[in-house]
Amino acid sequence: MNGKHAAVLGGAGFLGSHLCERLLQDGAASVVSVDSLLTGSEANLRELRKDSRFRHVTHDICEPFDLDGPLDHVFNLASPASPIDYAELPLETLRVGARGTEHGLELARRKGAVFFQASTSEVYGDPLEHPQRESYWGNVNPIGPRSVYDEAKRYGEALVAAYRRTHGLSVRIVRIFNTYGPRMRLEDGRVVPAFVAQALAGKDFTVFGDGRQTRSFCYVSDLVDGFVRLALSDVEDPVNLGNPEEMTILQFAEAVRAAAGGGGRIVHLPLPKDDPQRRRPDITLARQLLGWEPRTSLSDGLKQTIAYFRGVPGVAARPGEARRAHR
Ligand code: UDP
Numbered sequence: 001m002n003g004k005h006a007a008v009l010g011g012a013g014f015l016g017s018h019l020c021e022r023l024l025q026d027g028a029a030s031v032v033s034v035d036s037l038l039t040g041s042e043a044n045l046r047e048l049r050k051d052s053r054f055r056h057v058t059h060d061i062c063e064p065f066d067l068d069g070p071l072d073h074v075f076n077l078a079s080p081a082s083p084i085d086y087a088e089l090p091l092e093t094l095r096v097g098a099r100g101t102e103h104g105l106e107l108a109r110r111k112g113a114v115f116f117q118a119s120t121s122e123v124y125g126d127p128l129e130h131p132q133r134e135s136y137w138g139n140v141n142p143i144g145p146r147s148v149y150d151e152a153k154r155y156g157e158a159l160v161a162a163y164r165r166t167h168g169l170s171v172r173i174v175r176i177f178n179t180y181g182p183r184m185r186l187e188d189g190r191v192v193p194a195f196v197a198q199a200l201a202g203k204d205f206t207v208f209g210d211g212r213q214t215r216s217f218c219y220v221s222d223l224v225d226g227f228v229r230l231a232l233s234d235v236e237d238p239v240n241l242g243n244p245e246e247m248t249i250l251q252f253a254e255a256v257r258a259a260a261g262g263g264g265r266i267v268h269l270p271l272p273k274d275d276p277q278r279r280r281p282d283i284t285l286a287r288q289l290l291g292w293e294p295r296t297s298l299s300d301g302l303k304q305t306i307a308y309f310r311g312v313p314g315v316a317a318r319p320g321e322a323r324r325a326h327r
Contacts (some may be wrong), residue, residue, distance in 0.1 A: 002027035010078030012040030038062035062098040071111040072239030076104040077118040084189025086149040097152025121177040131280040144274040170211035177242025182308035209271030211250035218243040219301035222294040229290040242281035259302035
């Protein structure tokens, strides 16, 4: 990224802010973040703002926009991304996945930039194939509670592929599996902030369903390293990035307990509708094409995440509640 100019749509979010940081570290000439701050936050931009190569524009990319100056890459990470967020912001999620992505693609086209689309393992829905390879087309309920995100991201991939075919735009598509680390929002409802906050407050772990559903957890710096490798490659087809170490949610609760040195009992709450039963990325393509695989162990990643959450005001007093349980 040395000497390159990049725009990060969704730059004030969890992944977006880490990407901006990494691009600057890698010697980018300029990085501009565009974010409506709907789920992103000013706090995530605080360190970035100290660098004169960085600027932020508060703008909802669902509305047309342009940016001054040259751009080599447009990274599109703009979307509510936790199940609780997109359940609370269904129309916003559909809109940003559709109109927002199109405005981002038009920006890349005008600038002659590479367009990098953050897609998701949610395109596989509740998968019938395991582990999930990029060739799997998925099992998505088109009208269920998760559909606003899943279908927006599927439409996003279709749109990106169409721009590639129709306009010859250079594109990258990453399918991101569960990722965690500092700057996740305490109350976004996802299992990592929820369990970490519960452990730090000595509260019970809220396990949805029987806890035998599986996920795997990739540390944020590993994921962002994969983004950079993909952006600099010439791989135009979708690539999975995530950690292939699969575990049950019950095992994950115990991992958080061990890393935090605390936490109460396991309590079971109802499983949300369409919650995928099993998920694990097949990362053969990322290994072969990008030379990428996760390097950070779960215990190291959790330690860094826990250290971050310890510094977040109110963590001990106001444990990350399982907001879905109260819907
Ligand atoms: N989960 C849980 N307790 C919580 C939050 C989530 O048991 O307080 C479960 C959830 O049902 C899912 C998994 O943890 O099976 C991962 O949920 P998350 O919302 O982090 O992301 P998802 O992979 O579902 O998008």
